Amino acid sequence: xxxxxxxxxxxxxxxxxxxxxxxxxxxxxxxxxxxxxxxxxxxxxxxxxxxxxxxxxxxxxxxxxxxxxxxxxxxxxxxxxxxxxxxxxxxxxxxxxxxxxxxxxxxxxxxxxxxxxxxxxxxxxxxxxxxxxxxxxxxxxxxxxxxxxxxxxxxxxxxxxxxxxxxxxxxxxxxxxxxxxxxxxxxxxxxxxxxxxxxxxxxxxxxxxxxxxxxxxxxxxxxxxxxxxxxxxxxxxxxxxxxxxxxxxxxxxxxxxxxxxxxxxxxxxxxxxxxxxxxxxxxxxxxxxxxxxxxxxxxxxxxxxxxxxxxxxxxxxxxxxxxxxxxxxxxxxxxxxxxxxxxxxxxxxxxxxxxxxxxxxxxxxxxxxxxxxxxxxxxxxxxxxxxxxxxxxxxxxxxxxxxxxxxxxxxxxxxxxxxxxxxxxxxxxxxxxxxxxxxxxxxxxxxxxxxxxxxxxxxxxxxxxxxxxxxxxxxxxxxxxxxxxxxxxxxxxxxxxxxxxxxxxxxxxxxxxxxxxxxxxxxxxxxxxxxxxxxxxxxxxxxxx
DNA sequence: GTGTATCGCTGCC
DNA sequence: ATCAGACCAATTCGG
DNA sequence: CCGAATTGGTCTGATGGCAGCGATACAC
Numbered sequence: 002x003x004x005x006x007x008x009x010x011x012x013x014x015x016x017x018x019x020x021x022x023x024x025x026x027x028x029x030x031x032x033x034x035x036x037x038x039x040x041x042x043x044x045x046x047x048x049x050x051x052x053x054x055x056x057x058x059x060x061x062x063x064x065x066x067x068x069x070x071x072x073x074x075x076x077x078x079x080x081x082x083x084x085x086x087x088x089x090x091x092x093x094x095x096x097x098x099x100x101x102x103x104x105x106x107x108x109x110x111x112x113x114x115x116x117x118x119x120x121x122x123x124x125x126x127x128x129x130x131x132x133x134x135x136x137x138x139x140x141x142x143x144x145x146x147x148x149x150x151x152x153x154x155x156x157x158x159x160x161x162x163x164x165x166x167x168x169x170x171x172x173x174x175x176x177x178x179x180x181x182x183x184x185x186x187x188x189x190x191x192x193x194x195x196x197x198x199x200x201x202x203x204x205x206x207x208x209x210x211x212x213x214x215x216x217x218x219x220x221x222x223x224x225x226x227x228x229x230x231x232x233x234x235x236x237x238x239x240x241x242x243x244x245x246x247x248x249x250x251x252x253x254x255x256x257x258x259x260x261x262x263x264x265x266x267x268x269x270x271x272x273x274x275x276x277x278x279x280x281x282x283x284x285x286x287x288x289x290x291x292x293x294x295x296x297x298x299x300x301x302x303x304x305x306x307x308x309x310x311x312x313x314x315x316x317x318x319x320x321x322x323x324x325x326x327x328x329x330x331x332x333x334x335x336x337x338x339x340x341x342x343x344x345x346x347x348x349x350x351x352x353x354x355x356x357x358x359x360x361x362x363x364x365x366x367x368x369x370x371x372x373x374x375x376x377x378x379x380x381x382x383x384x385x386x387x388x389x390x391x392x393x394x395x396x397x398x399x400x401x402x403x404x405x406x407x408x409x410x411x412x413x414x415x416x417x418x419x420x421x422x423x424x425x426x427x428x429x430x431x432x433x434x435x436x437x438x439x440x441x442x443x444x445x446x447x448x449x450x451x452x453x454x455x456x457x458x459x460x461x462x463x464x465x466x467x468x469x470x471x472x473x474x475x476x477x478x479x480x481x482x483x484x485x486x487x488x489x490x491x492x493x494x495x496x497x498x499x500x501x502x503x504x505x506x507x508x509x510x511x512x513x514x515x516x517x518x519x520x521x522x523x524x525x526x527x528x529x530x531x532x533x534x535x536x537x538x539x540x541x542x543x544x545x546x
Numbered sequence: 547g548t549g550t551a552t553c554g555c556t557g558c559c
Numbered sequence: 560a561t562c563a564g565a566c567c568a569a570t571t572c573g574g
Numbered sequence: 575c576c577g578a579a580t581t582g583g584t585c586t587g588a589t590g591g592c593a594g595c596g597a598t599a600c601a602c
Contacts, residue, residue: 311591
């Protein structure tokens with residue numbers, strides 16, 4: 002027996018996660034989590050929260066890295082690993098299963114893993130770079146696995162691969178924190194601090210004053226609730242609302258302070274370097290402010306399609322050429338902070354008024370805004386937005402404060418579904434996690450002359466029961482195997498919905514679909530009734546993309 | 547040794 | 560991004 | 575009026591296409 006370990010043992014965290022995963026109700030999960038969190042030492046609390054919420058950040062560890070490490074620690078071949086993965090659909094469970102067979106070797110000295118210790122190891126994994134870094138990462142992973150018990154190994158891998166599957170993520174951890182520290186305003190604080198870890202730390206510090214937005218700490222984003230049409234949207238609000246175009250670009254939060262300008266993406270990444278024009282335009286603003294809006298490609302008086310904008314996203318260095326090729330506009334639709342004052346609790350109408358008083362100009366401009374009184378106006382506005390080339394319409398409650406997530410549906414988005422396609426399943430792949438053992442992902446094709454050419458994959462839209470039936474049906478018409486699935490005889494016709502058609506080299510049809518989903522299984526149609534490449538081409542051309 | 551293609555991971559929608 | 564499923568609190572229904 | 579059934583709000587999990595970056599594998 003080792004001496005009592007100071008601080009938070011990883012094994013305790015694992016025990017808690019096991020318990021959380023094993024109970025069904027959310028309330029029960031919250032109770033278990035809050036009991037655990039309340040007893041944690043201060044240094045471990047934020048880390049444990051991030052681990053449990055799955056917001057620990059990038060680890061550079063995925064399937065391949067785990068596979069490599071596992072083959073070093075256990076006496077197994079690729080075949081056995083593949084088989085175990087197929088039957089469980091979870092890397093963590095796979096490792097736990099392998100642990101039952103024992104490791105190749107044991108460490109000279111077993112050390113108790115602690116939560117902060119693990120964080121240090123994860124930092125090492127995330128930071129490792131340069132020649133030989135793959136090997137170094139493998140060493141770290143192998144070292145950790147050698148110290149782990151079965152359950153620890155399972156959760157180690159689950160945390161690293163970002164697939165916890167305990168039925169509790171950020172929302173539940175937040176609730177548990179509120180309960181553990183008996184604070185009701187946790188949601189509001191979370192919005193401002195933007196991270197469960199930072200929130201936990203503040204709670205633990207005993208500081209009960211409400212935080213205020215701060216320079217260069219991104220605020221969690223408010224998101225719209227998707228609704229199918231103008232009628233349901235107006236029924237949802239039951240009163241006049243503000244309307245804005247739905248711009249097809251990327252969400253951007255701008256911090257403009259004396260010390261400088263920084264830009265944040267939806268995942269709250271610092272993306273300042275990707276948008277130098279936006280930064281410099283903001284520099285000339287005379288006030289300190291936090292703005293929320295959408296960056297859109299804009300050239301020669303026209304908005305350019307997202308696929309084009311995509312080509313300059315994520316670039317560490319945006320060259321002059323890119324800046325000329327894909328010019329930008331930043332449409333600002335919200336103001337979260339102005340001259341030392343938080344605007345989060347101010348109603349939208351007031352935030353907009355303040356925003357429109359800011360004198361934005363050039364490529365920096367307030368988003369168009371209009372009043373929508375009733376369903377007919379909503380419908381008319383939506384049509385007009387679509388005709389002018391926007392993705393759709395966003396409706397907002399003018400009296401609402403700025404709140405994180407979709408909560409409350411205070412913002413609602415309306416998009417338009419394109420025409421659907423009837424396509425034939427030609428290949429099916431095995432699912433992961435709760436879809437282990439099921440053929441859950443279907444590659445479908447359309448006719449090009451006498452040939453079936455794949456045009457996309459879809460996994461969503463079917464019920465669990467339908468996926469089950471599909472698995473049986475497809476196995477009956479299997480004609481071959483591929484790496485993660487089976488090739489099938491063209492027989493099953495799907496009606497597939499999507500948002501737009503793109504040119505693409507991914508599929509041999511030369512096209513791909515944006516946001517494909519299964520609308521229906523067309524049992525009434527035979528494969529020869531599926532749509533043709535001519536229809537796809539005309540859909541592509543009609544969108545003007 | 548240099549240049550290029552591919553893989554693995556991540557983050558936009 | 561998308562969708563389905565599960566849970567929970569609040570509201571409505573049936574007697 | 576009480577307990578049961580229904581509804582609406584939220585959260586969770588499984589996965590789509592495109593693209594960059596960094597490390598490594600491969601061609602010469």
